[in-house]
Amino acid sequence: MGFSYVLPILIGKTLRVLARLRGGGSAFPGYAALRLAPRFLHEVASQFEHGVVFVLGSNGKSTTTHMLSEVLRAHGVRVFTNPSGANLPQGIASSLLAEVSLTGRLKADIAVLEVDEAYALEFTKVLRPSTVLMLNTQVDQLYRFYETERVADMMLDTSARATEHIVTNREDPYLSKIARRIVGDQPDVTYFGASAEVIASSPHGLFNATDYRDGESSSEEHVALGELRGLEGASATVAVRDSEIEIVLPAKGLHYAIDAAAALATAAVVLGEGFVDSAAQRAFERMKPAYGRGELLQFGDEQVEFVMFKNAASLQLNLDALPEPPEQVLLAIDEGTPDISWIYDIDFSGLDHVDVITGAKAWQIALRLEHEGIPIGRVEPDLRRAIDIMRSLPKPSRGIKTWVVNYEQMMLARKLIGFGELENQR
Amino acid sequence: MSALTIVQLYPDEMGVAGDAGNVLALSTRARRSGHATEVVRHEVGQELPANADIVVIGGGPMSAMRRIHADLMANAQTLKLWADSGVSFFAYGAGAELLSHGVTAGEAELSGVGVFPFRAERTGERVVGYLIVDSVDGPVVGFADHASRWLRNDSAESFGVVSAGVVPAGQAEGVIIGSAIATLIGGPVLPLNPDVTDAILSRALARRGETYSAGAGQEGLEEHRALDHYASEARAVIRRNAEHHFKRI
Numbered sequence: 085m086g087f088s089y090v091l092p093i094l095i096g097k098t099l100r101v102l103a104r105l106r107g108g109g110s111a112f113p114g115y116a117a118l119r120l121a122p123r124f125l126h127e128v129a130s131q132f133e134h135g136v137v138f139v140l141g142s143n144g145k146s147t148t149t150h151m152l153s154e155v156l157r158a159h160g161v162r163v164f165t166n167p168s169g170a171n172l173p174q175g176i177a178s179s180l181l182a183e184v185s186l187t188g189r190l191k192a193d194i195a196v197l198e199v200d201e202a203y204a205l206e207f208t209k210v211l212r213p214s215t216v217l218m219l220n221t222q223v224d225q226l227y228r229f230y231e232t233e234r235v236a237d238m239m240l241d242t243s244a245r246a247t248e249h250i251v252t253n254r255e256d257p258y259l260s261k262i263a264r265r266i267v268g269d270q271p272d273v274t275y276f277g278a279s280a281e282v283i284a285s286s287p288h289g290l291f292n293a294t295d296y297r298d299g300e301s302s303s304e305e306h307v308a309l310g311e312l313r314g315l316e317g318a319s320a321t322v323a324v325r326d327s328e329i330e331i332v333l334p335a336k337g338l339h340y341a342i343d344a345a346a347a348l349a350t351a352a353v354v355l356g357e358g359f360v361d362s363a364a365q366r367a368f369e370r371m372k373p374a375y376g377r378g379e380l381l382q383f384g385d386e387q388v389e390f391v392m393f394k395n396a397a398s399l400q401l402n403l404d405a406l407p408e409p410p411e412q413v414l415l416a417i418d419e420g421t422p423d424i425s426w427i428y429d430i431d432f433s434g435l436d437h438v439d440v441i442t443g444a445k446a447w448q449i450a451l452r453l454e455h456e457g458i459p460i461g462r463v464e465p466d467l468r469r470a471i472d473i474m475r476s477l478p479k480p481s482r483g484i485k486t487w488v489v490n491y492e493q494m495m496l497a498r499k500l501i502g503f504g505e506l507e508n509q510r
Numbered sequence: 511m512s513a514l515t516i517v518q519l520y521p522d523e524m525g526v527a528g529d530a531g532n533v534l535a536l537s538t539r540a541r542r543s544g545h546a547t548e549v550v551r552h553e554v555g556q557e558l559p560a561n562a563d564i565v566v567i568g569g570g571p572m573s574a575m576r577r578i579h580a581d582l583m584a585n586a587q588t589l590k591l592w593a594d595s596g597v598s599f600f601a602y603g604a605g606a607e608l609l610s611h612g613v614t615a616g617e618a619e620l621s622g623v624g625v626f627p628f629r630a631e632r633t634g635e636r637v638v639g640y641l642i643v644d645s646v647d648g649p650v651v652g653f654a655d656h657a658s659r660w661l662r663n664d665s666a667e668s669f670g671v672v673s674a675g676v677v678p679a680g681q682a683e684g685v686i687i688g689s690a691i692a693t694l695i696g697g698p699v700l701p702l703n704p705d706v707t708d709a710i711l712s713r714a715l716a717r718r719g720e721t722y723s724a725g726a727g728q729e730g731l732e733e734h735r736a737l738d739h740y741a742s743e744a745r746a747v748i749r750r751n752a753e754h755h756f757k758r759i
């Protein structure tokens with residue numbers, strides 16, 4: 085790194101300050117820095133002793149990035165990571181700008197980055213990952229990706245560009261077959277997964293997409309370096325190499341447990357012999373629930389449990405993780421999720437009623453639930469009024485109200501009940 | 511009397527657009543108006559039932575279309591025969607294209623069953639967003655998400671004409687022939703549009719010599735009231751938001 089980057093970095097940082105003054109974390113400064121010094125990212129990244137990890141997947145990128153970062157930190161590794169959801173190239177460049185010194189120095193040993201699938205391959209040209217972690221391929225955002233296999237290919241092609249390691253999901257029909265595409269022995273391929281018993285005990289399995297283009301539509305069999313062996317509420321047993329680690333998950337659900345297995349396997353690959361079970365375990369003990377994922381927030385003299393979903397798979401696995409039908413439920417979905425055709429593929433029987441349905445798509449959800457015969461209290465598309473209705477309901481016996489929300493409604497609801505947005509919070 | 515038989519073709523492969531919702535709307539409304547229903551899921555390698563009253567097929571990726579293609583063609587004669595004898599069809603997206611005269615996607619070509627008088631051509635232009643159509647069975651609202659152009663035979667009757675949304679108004683939408691409907695409106699469309707669902711059920715039950723008392727309107731069935739109310743409110747919101755096009759990210 086040298087002097088040649090001072091000017092672009094300075095400009096980038098200035099733009100960033102200006103953008104912040106205007107409110108909101110604009111990605112434009114990152115874009116400007118990328119334009120002014122196209123080799124900027126590459127140079128910054130070359131300082132990371134443990135390289136750069138890309139985290140890809142239809143679901144669980146933020147959660148897994150967070151878990152992996154925390155496990156590495158518990159090993160004394162300094163981690164740079166992008167804020168949750170800031171996963172486009174400009175956003176990543178922008179967050180690097182915030183941390184980097186004027187001479188381009190960054191005090192971190194590794195970068196763990198969640199990267200949007202659609203930009204990941206192109207992004208490897210400016211920021212070459214040493215390790216690519218692939219989580220899952222789910223039927224998701226078809227309006228954006230057209231066909232699920234296209235998303236799978238975006239991830240598979242990106243992972244093949246890793247300079248050292250690929251960590252992939254053995255239980256994913258598309259992603260488990262990555263080794264077929266690798267010529268030679270670089271990058272090496274490591275698997276994570278869940279035992280057959282754990283998967284069999286899940287009412288709707290893992291909800292990963294079927295690989296229709298292949299003769300074998302299910303996933304390949306492999307030995308997994310990180311394997312989920314047991315799950316009871318938020319307690320999970322994950323085997324890493326030969327030993328079983330008992331961990332506490334930040335939220336209940338099979339998807340979070342598999343994310344944990346993915347994070348542990350990746351940490352073991354990155355750290356090699358340096359991976360220590362007790363450090364990994366400690367990391368999970370300290371981990372706070374992620375934004376909106378099993379998070380409990382104060383609501384008068386009651387508490388609200390946020391259950392956030394992004395697609396069919398996360399909604400189904402969240403519903404499957406409910407120990408019993410929640411006493412008081414708000415269900416919220418808006419235009420932030422443009423196509424909700426998939427609500428007809430969801431088994432809502434984990435709910436025995438819904439008190440309030442809200443968001444611009446409330447009536448469509450009500451229509452879906454009525455088809456399944458699930459009793460509905462009120463439909464109130466306006467979130468503010470819906471929250472007032474929830475407030476007016478008697479206190480549930482456990483004092484906890486359950487709000488099942490899409491990302492946009494989660495952010496808005498948090499704000500409405502007095503919890504601000506922290507950019508680096510996840 | 512035997513149950514009203516609804517056959518869903520390849521629900522796993524050709525059902526990614528919530529197409530189970532179309533089956534659910536048909537069976538729920540039929541049952542709530544006192545008609546027993548039986549839903550048959552037809553998978554690759556299975557035999558079709560001897561009779562069907564309604565056939566439903568939905569959307570899926572090209573790889574899924576290829577996967578079921580041989581099985582579908584092996585059953586083409588039966589499906590044609592059913593359509594010719596007045597069995598109701600509700601076909602959406604890629605499934606509808608497989609029941610047409612064929613699909614062209616670049617160099618690739620898949621033959622079709624020939625129930626519907628059109629050919630499908632995959633284009634580079636993706637159409638995504640709410641869509642409102644004046645159909646032969648009344649106004650229809652839904653969500654479009656496809657990259658297809660349907661080339662209708664001269665004699666083919668379209669299902670409707672676009673009135674608002676992501677496709678320019680005035681454009682023809684879908685195909686209807688006899689009791690068979692092919693459309694590119696998803697959502698899925700039947701729960702959202704009880705008039706269409708009721709029209710399909712009326713035709714299917716009439717063919718069996720039964721009468722269907724629809725839930726639409728003020729004198730409608732008590733059992734349909736909640737379904738109709740939610741659907742009508744959902745359509746009103748969609749109508750208001752129809753001009754909102756989704757940006758390609």
Ligand SMILES: [Zn+2]
Nearest residue numbers: 248249353354
């Ligand atoms: Zn390494």
